[in-house]
Amino acid sequence: MIFGYARVSTDGQSVDAQVKALRAAGAEKIFRETASGAKTDRAQLRRVIAALGEGDTLLVTRLDRLARSTRDLLNTLDAVAKAGAGFRSLHDAWADTTTPHGRLMLTVLGGLAEFERDLIHARTGEGRERAKARGVHMGRPPALTRHQQEEARRALADGSATQADLARRFNVNRSTISRLAT
Missing domain, CATH: 1.10.10 (Arc Repressor Mutant, subunit A)
Structure with missing residues (x-):
């Protein structure tokens, strides 16, 4: 079964164009939501992921309708994969886990995100060591003088x-x- 997910950020916007595109692409059931993409806890997104089963597909019109950041996207796609389902974006052809090429692209994307997290961790650690060498106290200030x-x-x-x-x-x-x- 193909499940659609349509999201807009504000009440003044409409999901109608997204719903029409999702239906035209074969979505049988569409979950609609009005919520900011920055909000990671979205009720309808949770519901559609919970509804996914083995062999189903989650379909969106664009990646930005699903996630605001790479980390959020990868977490969502991980939940979709754990449900045994695939993922497709109509406007982002490379984001299609139902094909080998799409899985490769998302694997590379996930690797880059992990690499960036490791770089941030290393830079933070180096900065902390430099600060300690300068005599900067780390942590909470002492409770007593x-x-x-x-x-x-x-x-x-x-x-x-x-x-x-x-x-x-x-x-x-x-x-x-x-x-x-x-």
Whole structure:
């Protein structure tokens, strides 16, 4: 069975042209939605993916009707594939998982997206290391100043205050004081 998915971004737009094109291409059941493409949780898209079965096809008029980003597209196509279904876009002939060439193109696209994620991860790590080398503190700021930490350690060492007393005095969690004791 061929399922169509038509989406527009605002109430002022109409899905009629998309529905007509999907019907002409053989879509038997069409799911319509008015939602921003940036929104990844779209009810009708969820419903059409849940309706897909082995050998079915999800059909859209254009890729931008299905996803706003490469990552979103790949996640959606993965869900379609897990349902045992294929995918076709009328205006993007290369985006057709029902043909070997289309599967190849989407595999390459997925590889490029993964490569880009790895590059971003590597660049982020390098930037973090450079910042640490410059003495930039990573993470949350300490709950206690150095002076407060020293004061708490002294009070714990001479027994003049308990961890609970110090936690109340400095308005921090008891585990913050507990970490100073070790």
